[in-house]
Amino acid sequence: METVHATGPIAVLGCGKIGEALVRGMLESGFAAPAQIRASARRPERAAYLQTTFGIHAGTGNAAIAGGAAVVVLALKPNLVLPILEEIRPALAPGAVVISLAAAISLAQMEQAAGGATAVIRAMPNTPALIRHGMTALARGRHVSEPQMTAAAGLFASVGRVVTVEEKHLDAVTGLSASGPAFAYMVVESMAEGGVRAGLPRDLALELAAQTIVGAGAMVLTTGEHPAKLKDNVTTPAGCTVDGLLELEAGGLRVALIKAVSRAAKRAGELGNK
Numbered sequence: 001m002e003t004v005h006a007t008g009p010i011a012v013l014g015c016g017k018i019g020e021a022l023v024r025g026m027l028e029s030g031f032a033a034p035a036q037i038r039a040s041a042r043r044p045e046r047a048a049y050l051q052t053t054f055g056i057h058a059g060t061g062n063a064a065i066a067g068g069a070a071v072v073v074l075a076l077k078p079n080l081v082l083p084i085l086e087e088i089r090p091a092l093a094p095g096a097v098v099i100s101l102a103a104a105i106s107l108a109q110m111e112q113a114a115g116g117a118t119a120v121i122r123a124m125p126n127t128p129a130l131i132r133h134g135m136t137a138l139a140r141g142r143h144v145s146e147p148q149m150t151a152a153a154g155l156f157a158s159v160g161r162v163v164t165v166e167e168k169h170l171d172a173v174t175g176l177s178a179s180g181p182a183f184a185y186m187v188v189e190s191m192a193e194g195g196v197r198a199g200l201p202r203d204l205a206l207e208l209a210a211q212t213i214v215g216a217g218a219m220v221l222t223t224g225e226h227p228a229k230l231k232d233n234v235t236t237p238a239g240c241t242v243d244g245l246l247e248l249e250a251g252g253l254r255v256a257l258i259k260a261v262s263r264a265a266k267r268a269g270e271l272g273n274k
């Protein structure tokens with residue numbers, strides 16, 4: 001996407017691991033300058049760490065940090081999103097956009113808690129955002145303008161790739177890209193164990209397996225080819241790869257991964273209905 005830069009203050013409330021990753025990404029990518037970023041934390045020592053490490057303003061008061069910000073990111077647990085939205089509502093600047101990273105809290109619930117015609121966005125990032133290789137899906141509320149959506153996409157582009165989806169797809173996004181790293185880690189772990197069984201030192205097997213997954217994913221994204229075609233390019237007639245693929249099919253890997261994503265997505269929906 002085209003390079004975007006923040007044009008106003010950005011507040012990150014509840015700045016834990018993902019919040020810190022966003023702050024770091026915004027600074028390292030040049031999306032925002034330290035003077036534009038504020039953060040809140042529950043503990044004073046955490047706020048002091050953020051201020052010292054990144055040169056941003058940080059404190060423990062959510063309303064004070066959110067006040068006057070053009071973009072307010074709620075990097076909070078789901079049970080805290082609505083109470084804190086109600087807490088900061090009087091401090092929200094006219095034209096501010098509020099972005100929640102929490103699963104299960106709907107756009108309608110956020111709009112009601114924020115009051116009036118507040119612009120709200122739901123974002124579903126994943127943990128590789130910690131190293132700026134994340135995948136984030138955004139779903140926009142009724143009152144979000146195009147400039148606000150562009151700003152939100154630019155913010156999350158600082159920690160990886162960004163797509164825009166309808167809110168109805170966020171449970172599936174949660175099951176696939178938010179839960180997906182855990183599934184991928186299991187694949188990497190299993191491939192490395194196979195390498196060890198074949199005689200490789202464990203550290204080498206793990207490096208080979210991890211980089212193979214990184215490279216394969218990059219091939220899909222860079223070439224735009226269907227994974228089945230890329231798989232066929234590796235599979236030479238009567239070669240060793242086809243034997244390995246037969247073992248994966250016999251072991252049910254394909255079906256297991258489909259079921260894993262589907263079950264995680266279903267669970268995300270169940271959480272949202274509680």
